[in-house]
Each structure stands twice: as C-alpha cells, then as structure tokens.
Amino acid sequence: MSGAEVWSMLFVFMLAGFIGFEVIRNVSRLLHTPLMSLTSAISAIAIVGSILLAGENHDTLTTTLAAIAVGASMTNIVSGFLITDRMLKMFKRREGPKA
Amino acid sequence: MSGAEVWSMLFVFMLAGFIGFEVIRNVSRLLHTPLMSLTSAISAIAIVGSILLAGENHDTLTTTLAAIAVGASMTNIVSGFLITDRMLKMFKRREGPKA
Amino acid sequence: MIAHLIQFCYLIATGLFVLALKWLSHPTTARRGVLAGVAGMTAAIAGTLLFPEIVDYRWIVVALVAGTVIGIPLSRVPLTAVPQRTALALAFGGLAVGLVGTAKYMLWRHQPGELTTFRTVAIAIEVLLGFLTLTGALMAAGKLQEVIPTRPITYRNQNLVTFLLLAIAIGSVVLLIRDPSQWQYFAVLVALALTFGVLLILPIGGADMPTVIALLNSYAGLAAVAMGFVLQNKLLITAGALDGSSGFILSLIMCKAMNRSFTNVLFGAFGQVQTAAAAGEQGIYKSATTDDAALMLENASKVVIVPGYGMAVSQAQHRVKDLYDVLTQRGIEVKFAVHPVAGRMPGHMNVLLAEANLPYDCLAEMEEVNPDMPQVDVVLVIGANDVVNPAARTDEKSPIYGMPIIDADKARACIAIKRSKNPGFAGIDNQLYFMDNTLMVFGDAKQVVQGILSALKGEEGSGH
Amino acid sequence: MIAHLIQFCYLIATGLFVLALKWLSHPTTARRGVLAGVAGMTAAIAGTLLFPEIVDYRWIVVALVAGTVIGIPLSRVPLTAVPQRTALALAFGGLAVGLVGTAKYMLWRHQPGELTTFRTVAIAIEVLLGFLTLTGALMAAGKLQEVIPTRPITYRNQNLVTFLLLAIAIGSVVLLIRDPSQWQYFAVLVALALTFGVLLILPIGGADMPTVIALLNSYAGLAAVAMGFVLQNKLLITAGALDGSSGFILSLIMCKAMNRSFTNVLFGAFGQVQTAAAAGEQGIYKSATTDDAALMLENASKVVIVPGYGMAVSQAQHRVKDLYDVLTQRGIEVKFAVHPVAGRMPGHMNVLLAEANLPYDCLAEMEEVNPDMPQVDVVLVIGANDVVNPAARTDEKSPIYGMPIIDADKARACIAIKRSKNPGFAGIDNQLYFMDNTLMVFGDAKQVVQGILSALKGEEGSGH
Ligand SMILES: NC(=O)c1ccc[n+]([C@@H]2O[C@H](COP(=O)([O-])OP(=O)(O)OC[C@H]3O[C@@H](n4cnc5c(N)ncnc54)[C@H](OP(=O)(O)O)[C@@H]3O)[C@@H](O)[C@H]2O)c1
C-alpha cells in the first residue's frame, strides 16, 4: 500500500485515540458498568473484517473461520447493546417515569 | 487525487473537529482571552501551504504572493504565541511565585 | 460510486461511535448513546455488505442470525453476572480478531508480495492481541464466576518467564518477516498469545477483575486497530482506537477509585500476601437475630445502609428497597452509602438498586456520608466487607491500606449481614465485625432482610 | 524516506496542537500548552521545509524573518489592545490563505486536469473564507479600536442583499467548475468574499466583537482546512479543524455568558434599538469629589470593587491594586467582583488585574458576590457600565434584558467612576447612576483612583 495511506491511517489512529481519552475522562461513576458493556460491543467492530473475509469466496477453511468470527462478533454486538440498554433503563430520577 | 485519499482527509477532518469541541468545552473563563490568541496563532498553520508555494520556483507573481503569505502567517505565529505566554505569565495564585 | 457510498457509511459510523461514547458518559443522555452505538454499528455492517468483493452472502447471513440468537439470551443474564458477560463478550471478540488474522495470513502466505513487512507486523500484533484477549477474558470470566480460584496464583520468577516468552514471540515475528511463508513461526505466535492471556490473569486477584476487563477491552480495541491496518480500513482503526483509549483510561480511573497503582494491579498479586496475616488474630463475633436487628432499626432515627457484593449474590435488592420504604414510612431517615467499588463492577450497586426502582438520586456517595457518620444511629451493612474494612484506614500493612472506605465503624451501632466468617474478596479479616457496637446477623442477605421486614411488620420473623 | 520524515513531523505537530489546546484549558497547565503549541508549529514548519519540491529558500527565509520582526512588537501591545491584536492577526491569517488560494488557482488555471471539481470547490471555499476573514477581522479591529463607529450599522433589507450576494457567489462557483480557466468568475468570488467580510460585521455592535473574533477564528481554521483539501495536506486539515471547532464552541460559550442567542449576535444588530430609548428620561447625577469617595471608603467595613472597560482604557489596574492594598491594610474587607463580559474580551479584567499582581484567587465571580450585596457598604464601580445596569434585571424592553449583572444597585451605597454622561458599550442609559445612594465621580479612572488614594493618605487629593 502507498506510504501516504499508511500515514493517514496513523493520523486517524492518533486522533481517535485522543477522542477516546477526552470523552471518557469525566464519565460519571454511575455509568462505568454500562460503559464497559457498550465499549465491548463497539470493540466487536472487527465484524467488518470478518464479513469481508466470509464473503469473498475462499477455500472452505477460511470461510468457516471467517463465519465463526462473524457469529462471535455478532453475539457481542447484540448482547452488548441489549444489556447496556437494559441497565440504563433502570436508572431514573425521583421524578422520572417508571420503567 | 484518489477517492480513498479524499475520504481519509474527511475522516481526519471529522475527528479533529470532535477533538476541538471536546477539549474546549470546559475551558475556564479565566482563559478565554489567552485561548483566543493561541488559536489565532495555530490558525496560522496556513504557513505550511504558503512555504510550499514560495519554495517551488514559480513565476515572480506567485512567489511574491506566497512570500507575503508566509510573512503574514509568521507574524501571527510569533505575536500570537508570545502574547499568549505574556498573558499567562501574569496569572498566579496567592502562594505562587511572582513573575 | 459504491466505493464512495461505503466510505460514507463508514464516516457516519465513526461519528456515531464517538457520539455514543460521548453521550454515554452522562446519565441524562446515556440511552441516546446506546442508540447512537446501534446506529453506528448498523451503518458499519451495511457499508461492509456493499463491498463488491463480497460474492457469497449465505455464510454471512447464517452467522449473523446465529450471533443474534446467541446474543439475545446472553443479554438476559442476571445483573450480578454482567461482569462475566462482558468478559465472555471480549473473549468472543478476541477470538474473532484472532481467527480473521490467522485466515488472512494463510491466504496471503501463498501470494508472494502480499505479506510486506508492515502487513506481517500488523497481522502479528492483531493475532497476538486477539488470542491474548481470548484466553485472558476467559480466565477473567472464570475468576468472576469463581469457577477458577479467585485468589491470585503466583509462581517463582514469573516475570522472568513472561519476558522469556515475550522474547520468543518477538523472535518469531522477526523470523516471520524474513520468510512469511514459514507458517510454523506463526503457529508459535498463536500458541504464545494464548499462553500470555492465561499468564496475564493468573497472578491477579478476582477483586481486580473489573479493572482487568476494562484493560482487556482496550486490548480488543487495539486488536481491531491492527486489523484495520492490515485491511487498510479506517473505520476499524477509529472504532478500535476509541475503544482502546477509552478502555485504558477507564481501567486507570478504576485503579484510582481503589487507590492502587496500575502496575500494582497488573503485577501486584493483590490479595495473597495477607491470606497469611488473615490467619492472625481472631476476635469474637456478637451474633444476633433478625428481631434484634428489627428492634434496633425501629428505635433509630438515622440509618445508613451499606450494600456490597453480598446483596448482589443473594439478589436482595428488592427486599432492601422494601426495607427502605418501611423505615422511611416510619419517619426514619434512611440513606444508602454506595462505595465506588462495592460489588464486582464499578457502579454495580447503583445498577442493582436502580433495578429495584430505587431512584438513583437517593444513593449517597461515600464522600457525602462519612462526615456525619458519628450522628448515625445504625449502619446496616448488607453483604459488604472490604469497603467497610477499617484496616484500610488503620493498618498500614493491609493490602487495601489507603483505599477510601465507608466509615461504618464510626457510627453509634452497626448491623452486619453475611453468611459466614469468611473474609471478603480481598481475602482479609475485618475488625469491624469484632467491635463491641457491631452485631452480626448470619445468613443469606435476602432471607435476613426478609426476616427483618417480617419482624418490623410484627409477624413471625424468619430470624428465630 | 524524506516523505516519511515529513509525515512524521506532521503527525507530531498534530499531536502537539491537540495537547496545546487541552493544556491551555486549565490555568495550571496553560503555559505548558503554549510550549506545546510552539513545538508543534516548529515541527510543522521544519517538516514543510523538508519537501523536495522546495528548491528556493531565499524568499521563505526573508519572509520568515520579516514576519518575526513584525510579530515581536505586535506582541508587546498593551493588554487593552489584545482584542485588536487578535483581530489583526486573524486578518493576516485570512490574507495568507486567500493569497495562496489565488496563486494556486492561477497556476492550475493553465494546466488542464489539475482543477478537478473537488479541487475547484475546495479552492473556492478557501478563497471565500480567507478573504472574508481578512475584511471581517479588519472591521472588527476597527470597531474595537473605535476608529469605526462601534454602533451596529444597519440598512433596509440587509438580509436580502446578503442572500443575493451569496446566490451570486454560488453561481460563479458553479460557472468556475464548468470552465475553471475563466478567471473573471474567480475575481468575482474574491470581490464578493471581501464584501461579505464587511457586511458580516457592519450590523454587529462593538460590544459583540469578541464573540465575532472567536467566530472569525473558526473561519480562519476552516479556511486552513480548505487549503488542506486543496494541497492534500493532513496537518492543515487537523490543525484547521481543531481551530474551527474550538473557535466556534468558544463563541457559543461567550454568547451564553451574555445570555444572547447566537443568531441574535450575528443578525440582532444589538445596541441600536435602544439608542432611541436612551434619549428618553434623563435623571440627575449626584456628583462627588475624590475626597468624598475616600471618606466613604474609609468608613466602610465591606467594599466591593467592580472593574469594567473603563479601567482597561485608563490603565488604572495598578492604582486599583494600590487602593486594594491601602484599604485591606485598614482592615476593610475588599472584594473584586469580575463580570464575565466586563471589558472587551472574556477574562479581560482577570488579565488586567493579574498584570497588576493581584492574585487571581482574590477575584470573586458575579455569582458569589451578588447574594451578599445588601451587606456591602460601598460598591466602587470603576469604568463599568453595562455589567452593572439594573435594566438587565428590570426592563424587559432593554436589549441587555436577561444578561446576568452585578447587583451594584442593591448595596448600601455606590460610587461610580466614569468620564462623562455617555452610555456604555450597549449604548443604553444606566439607572444605577441616578439612584439616591449612588455618587458619581467624573474623570479618568486612573486619575480618580489616584486622587482617592492621595486623599486616603491624607495628602491633597487631585479631586478638588
Ligand atoms: N466494584 C468494582 O468495580 C470492583 C473492582 C475491582 C475490585 N473490587 C473489589 O471487590 C470488593 C468489593 O467489596 P464488597 O464489600 O462490596 O464485597 P466483598 O468485600 O467481596 O464482601 C462481600 C461480602 O458479602 C458476603 N456475602 C457473599 N454472599 C452473600 C450472601 N448471599 N448473603 C449475605 N452475604 C453474602 C461475603 O461474606 P460471606 O461469604 O461470609 O457471606 C463477603 O464478606 C472490594 O475488595 C473491591 O476492591 C470491586
């Protein structure tokens, strides 16, 4: 791949890293647990790579491995988002509506 | 230029934009003025473009314009950083050392 | 054209992920954050499916469906199991990354030129982090589920061993770069990664697992980044980096809450030193019935309830809510003192009590409660131990020394509910239980609280 | 190889710029922030000089030196002139971007294929923003320096005109895309950009200039971004975007401090409506000498000093510091009440008083002072007007209605120092000056305060 491409990837990497720090720096304690399950779901972004691999028709082994990867990531995504929302539903202020 | 290149520039743009928001969001009032002069200095980053243009030998007109641009940007950079520091030097806590 | 559409989807997805994290860090906007996350992930998957390279959708669909089918029940686990759930999820994530890396390697192995140095290194990192996360997360889940001994397991010169293995790993990467087609070096790498995961967790006490999970989360993110470099996919890089840095900073925050240094968590083998010490002095407990407890509570005017991991284990939160209602109805001022690291996950108690419909603004933080502890008539400690252990203030040699705690010992009286004389997660004795003004009510938290409730309602308490 | 080195420099520079902003937003780390900024800029310039395309360094060096020579004196301006300085700097920045854009266009004009649609649009935006910033910033500087009437200047259906011009601008961009070699369209674009800058500022009152400057700052940043897209330079894009978003958010913050809506600042023509109203009722002033003021201050036990733009104009901060010292020595409790928008720049007063060696933690914010105003014996208003204008609380029709103010009128007595009967920046009368318990001491703030000082020291005051 071109050198420029590599460097732009590095740029993107650094900037995204900064954002992660900045955004989380002052998260309220209340939300540490939901935050962890949400980020675990986002980390399943690897599904992108898995799908690509599973889709381009390669030998069975590759496809199988890729398919397993897709399944595993999807499990994360689904359970991660669902459980996070389930937890957040429970937080409510006194005046807030009952869940 | 390649489409990929354009998109990576857009990625970089968006991410950097987010960082700007996040970082400044909770700046203390005390520092609004220094912040403005600092950012004005940083906005002089355009000097990069000016230097390139002034350096590749083009017709005199281009070079002159570019040189003016370099000079103008440099003025910003120098005065911007100096004055920011000058202002910040003045802030001090009671116990702090005298400037 | 399609290419642009894909990139557009990816750009949107990236933005949405950032917003998801941003919104999730404030209670009021948190749920919107989840929505943003879901939308982002949808955009990401949709964009990916657009790739012209994808010719065969069968397997993808099958896998997506399967994932959903497994995912839904996984999201229904009891809240006490949330940490294990997250750990498991990370294990899956690690597996996925590892598999993709391996598959990619095996594909490119035969195509000379594909495996440039850059790519080889990227793949190596991807596989290392991926498989390391897999085993590490599984270990963490095991310790949290207590199927693996939660006590830190250490062996002589473990650091030496670790560094040796690391050296071997680096060596094989170098060899792999020299000749990418030599798959056995790759195999070694995979094996080492799996081992690392285990070695990383073994010496860490179960009490530190949440911190470890946050850290593994950050590894999973970095693995995704590596994959992004391999596939030249900016979405993978941004999302991964977001994850990597947020996971890292979160684990730091958690260390601070327990005032432990980061290295101390990773290599400190927390919780073993003092198992010896624990054997030391054994005080006498003053044990009491639920009726005694009920009586004390009735006659109190200021009560503080300190929930801990025990409440989670016995799912007592709903009973506790009832108790809160009964007492407040009788005009008794009841406060909940929630310690930041009570339970097994940050905010664990908040989540549970919220589940029991306790509005989150009637939970007080440690800092607010401690000052007026001396004015409190009764502190009711429900399955909490380390977080109310005065040793953290007094005993310099104690491993939890310096950790901010809830000063239950400073209240006029204290009622502690637990099942046995066993220590808490840090594995150390708790002087609080031996104090004169402390009454122990042994039993499962849920039953005991139920008993107190019945006693208060004047029926037959289960406590005698 | 060189290419990599350049990119490396740029990456470092980007990181340093982020850190610069990050650190500058906390007083303790602020100066480190400046260092990071300087380092970043150095890395950026160094990296750029490495480009192999650069064959001739003469002009560059000359320009760099010239810039430094002009820059250093510009950084020595009195602090009251800081806003103008920033405006001027932005004008220079805009000029630079505009010139580069123009030059680039003229180069590529002759090389068919170079001016792709994407590039043409990028250049158009670059030039528009650049020249708009140039004239806009010059106007702002003029209004701050009061060489241009600070009152908002409006004309009938100005919005119509603006949109018309905008339409023409877009039109010429379209034509330019169709045939990039047609330089006259480009010329039109430049002309329009310059006009926009003027039109943008004319209807905005001088009091809003700081907000405008923050906004122009963000435009300058975006112009740099556009340049980055033209030159495919990621450093330009990141630094520009950082600047663009931070400038924007800052202007929003400042609007909030004056509780004005953003659109209201941009199109509200703030400060004209009431010039009429101002003509209305004219109360009578109770004027006094510096000796009277001194006497009142001597006999007070609680004094609050409210500095405003006037103190800045007359550079009275050092005398004010002396006054503070003298009074506190006599055991009088003196507080400074600093209004967020006092002066002409956010934090303007803080900077000035800091310059006078007044430790910044003895300046109280409006919110702290207002509650116990009724217990204050004397409020000394030094060249402040709008920020102590009760109309903001009482008069719904007043343009500053709703802006949080310092309740000087609620104190037992008030001494106001100003030169004349002229209104403040908002151009409206101030009932505070007509109140029974208000004494006016007319004259230049510096001399008046000096007079009070001498009177306090028992010498001949300059006040009679
Ligand atoms: N929350 C976090 O994020 C986090 C992160 C890292 C580490 N940790 C660690 O986790 C620990 C949390 O402290 P903690 O006080 O909440 O919990 P703890 O110290 O682990 O004590 C829990 C107590 O509850 C009792 N218990 C267990 N099951 C019970 C049941 N069914 N009914 C009644 N009592 C029961 C146990 O005694 P019996 O077995 O005798 O019943 C035990 O003493 C701390 O060491 C903290 O450092 C937490």
Ligand SMILES: NC(=O)c1ccc[n+]([C@@H]2O[C@H](COP(=O)([O-])OP(=O)(O)OC[C@H]3O[C@@H](n4cnc5c(N)ncnc54)[C@H](OP(=O)(O)O)[C@@H]3O)[C@@H](O)[C@H]2O)c1
């Ligand atoms: N700080 C910011 O960031 C910011 C941003 C946007 C807008 N503004 C606006 O700026 C204004 C600031 O309010 P302010 O009360 O500080 O200032 P002001 O309302 O402009 O009043 C300044 C007063 O000082 C007097 N003065 C001027 N020169 C003087 C001298 N040499 N000696 C003594 N008195 C002198 C003037 O009266 P004479 O002419 O009679 O002496 C004038 O009444 C507000 O309208 C605010 O909205 C500020």
